[in-house]
Amino acid sequence: MVVRQWHLDVRGARSRPRVSAVIRPAGVPDAPWLADLAERTFRETYTAYNTPENMARYVAAHFAPELQAAELADPRYLTLVAEIEGRPAGYTQLGPGPAPLCVTGPEAMEIIRFYVDRPWHGQGLAHELMRAAAAHARAAGARTLWLGVWERNPRAIAFYRKCGFTEVGTQTFLLGDDHQRDLVLERPTT
Numbered sequence: 064m065v066v067r068q069w070h071l072d073v074r075g076a077r078s079r080p081r082v083s084a085v086i087r088p089a090g091v092p093d094a095p096w097l098a099d100l101a102e103r104t105f106r107e108t109y110t111a112y113n114t115p116e117n118m119a120r121y122v123a124a125h126f127a128p129e130l131q132a133a134e135l136a137d138p139r140y141l142t143l144v145a146e147i148e149g150r151p152a153g154y155t156q157l158g159p160g161p162a163p164l165c166v167t168g169p170e171a172m173e174i175i176r177f178y179v180d181r182p183w184h185g186q187g188l189a190h191e192l193m194r195a196a197a198a199h200a201r202a203a204g205a206r207t208l209w210l211g212v213w214e215r216n217p218r219a220i221a222f223y224r225k226c227g228f229t230e231v232g233t234q235t236f237l238l239g240d241d242h243q244r245d246l247v248l249e250r251p252t253t
């Protein structure tokens with residue numbers, strides 16, 4: 064188990080320039096708050112671009128606490144949480160695929176979800192979470208990371224490119240009844 068702890072320099076915060084941050088694997092007891100964080104960050108990211116009906120269908124199918132608990136109990140998946148001074152600030156979930164054919168790197172592991180809470184955008188936390196995700200994936204035997212990102216999510220695309228991902232293809236993501244185009248990105252775990 065890799066647990067990273069460090070001090071994050073908060074940009075522009077004079078009175079509280081450094082905070083204590085921890086990234087650790089999540090377990091089944093984390094399911095209730097993780098479900099809240101997952102639903103909230105998903106809604107914050109996509110509500111403006113999708114119908115309420117499609118958002119409701121997706122959220123109901125993916126973010127219920129019992130679904131989170133089942134995923135956390137499943138050894139094929141790994142969820143890492145980032146906590147700032149003991150409070151959840153982001154999470155990522157990795158899983159074994161299957162990768163689309165456009166992903167050509169060996170031993171590929173998918174970054175299924177990658178969400179940082181809005182107050183921590185642009186603060187370096189996402190980079191730490193990505194470093195931890197790559198380290199865990201490597202420790203589990205993966206040599207390639209891949210993910211799908213909505214073509215209309217420019218901030219996330221810019222972030223992944225900064226992290227060394229390159230575009231290798233596209234795939235369809237179903238949000239309710241809306242077929243959306245995701246870019247498929249990959250990079251080595253090293």
Ligand SMILES: CC(C)(COP(=O)(O)OP(=O)(O)OC[C@H]1O[C@@H](n2cnc3c(N)ncnc32)[C@H](O)[C@@H]1OP(=O)(O)O)[C@@H](O)C(=O)NCCC(=O)NCCS
Nearest residue numbers: 108177178179183184185186189211212217218219221222
């Ligand atoms: C995606 C996410 C993890 C990135 O973390 P972050 O801390 O915001 O990332 P950073 O600030 O380091 O990098 C984002 C880059 O996008 C740039 N950017 C911001 N808005 C942009 C836009 N509309 N178009 C293009 N680039 C944009 C930023 O300027 C920054 O680049 P810079 O560092 O060169 O200035 C975070 O924004 C997040 O959790 N978003 C909501 C959830 C999400 O979209 N998850 C991805 C699902 S696939």
